[in-house]
Amino acid sequence: MNANSNTIGFIGAGNMAQAIIRGLLEAGHPAKQIAVANPSNDKLEILRALNTDIYTTQSNTDVAEKSDVVVLATKPQRIAQVAAEIAGTRPQLVMSVAAGITLATIEAELAAGTAVVRNMPNQPATVGLGMSGLVANSATDDTAKLVASYIGEASGEVVWLEKESLIDAITAISGSGPAYFYLLLEMLEAGAVEFGFSPAVARKLALQTGLGATTLAREDGGELVELRRRVTSPGGTTEAAIKSLEAHDIRATFQRAFTAARDRATELGKK
Numbered sequence: 655m656n657a658n659s660n661t662i663g664f665i666g667a668g669n670m671a672q673a674i675i676r677g678l679l680e681a682g683h684p685a686k687q688i689a690v691a692n693p694s695n696d697k698l699e700i701l702r703a704l705n706t707d708i709y710t711t712q713s714n715t716d717v718a719e720k721s722d723v724v725v726l727a728t729k730p731q732r733i734a735q736v737a738a739e740i741a742g743t744r745p746q747l748v749m750s751v752a753a754g755i756t757l758a759t760i761e762a763e764l765a766a767g768t769a770v771v772r773n774m775p776n777q778p779a780t781v782g783l784g785m786s787g788l789v790a791n792s793a794t795d796d797t798a799k800l801v802a803s804y805i806g807e808a809s810g811e812v813v814w815l816e817k818e819s820l821i822d823a824i825t826a827i828s829g830s831g832p833a834y835f836y837l838l839l840e841m842l843e844a845g846a847v848e849f850g851f852s853p854a855v856a857r858k859l860a861l862q863t864g865l866g867a868t869t870l871a872r873e874d875g876g877e878l879v880e881l882r883r884r885v886t887s888p889g890g891t892t893e894a895a896i897k898s899l900e901a902h903d904i905r906a907t908f909q910r911a912f913t914a915a916r917d918r919a920t921e922l923g924k925k
């Protein structure tokens with residue numbers, strides 16, 4: 655199966671569906687092979703404005719009948735209901751992007767043997783820089799996995815998880831991760847204002863430093879600790895800052911935060 659030749663259907667046309675669709679179009683996926691269902695027309699109009707060849711409708715089953723693969727992109731509380739609606743229609747692969755909804759919950763609504771993939775993306779998918787964790791049920795073969803990777807990679811990078819429980823860990827690290835970075839950026843910005851910079855300059859200092867550090871870390875490819883060592887001269891300014899952070903147990907504080915997020919994801923998944 656050539657992923658590019660698949661018709662990819664979306665149930666729900668909100669932020670995440672729009673992000674994936676934009677990514678697919680940018681990657682060269684034919685707009686004629688994208689179909690989208692959403693109850694209200696305003697979101698469908700946004701997609702039609704993006705490309706008039708995208709098929710839009712208010713009928714979930716209409717999209718499912720036209721599609722080789724269906725992406726469930728409604729809020730989590732609606733996933734079981736929309737999975738039940740499309741049960742018995744054409745798609746052999748169903749991907750859900752909903753947080754906290756298990757493979758078993760989705761499988762239970764679909765025809766036996768349907769390949770189901772859970773995708774936990776994150777917010778930067780909306781600018782094509784997402785990080786998605788994927789996990790598949792036992793009915794998903796290698797070809798279906800390639801198609802799922804193709805959809806995930808349209809909005810960033812993907813990692814495949816060996817077991818579903820790791821989705822909660824992905825949620826804690828890359829799912830919630832953007833918020834940890836925003837918090838650090840907020841603190842840099844506030845620190846700069848405290849030192850007398852204007853809000854505009856403070857924001858520039860924070861954002862460019864964040865972007866520069868992440869880009870350099872990626873391009874360099876070496877160990878993060880080594881990059882940090884290179885800006886931390888013995889007895890210098892950075893060392894003074896890092897010592898102050900370490901004295902306040904910064905690593906253990908963050909590890910506790912990651913664990914709290916992972917445990918909360920597990921708890922929400924059980925509800």
Ligand SMILES: NC(=O)c1ccc[n+]([C@@H]2O[C@H](COP(=O)([O-])OP(=O)(O)OC[C@H]3O[C@@H](n4cnc5c(N)ncnc54)[C@H](OP(=O)(O)O)[C@@H]3O)[C@@H](O)[C@H]2O)c1
Nearest residue numbers: 666667668669670694727728729730751752753775776777
């Ligand atoms: N946004 C993120 O950063 C992010 C990150 C990770 C995972 N996710 C997951 O992605 C999913 C979607 O999130 P989102 O941020 O894209 O939410 P969203 O913008 O609210 O989109 C949900 C869409 O589903 C539509 N919908 C509601 N009921 C429906 C039904 N019965 N059939 C078909 N469509 C229906 C809604 O339409 P109306 O507005 O017209 O009612 C809305 O357009 C969630 O499950 C979330 O857990 C999102």
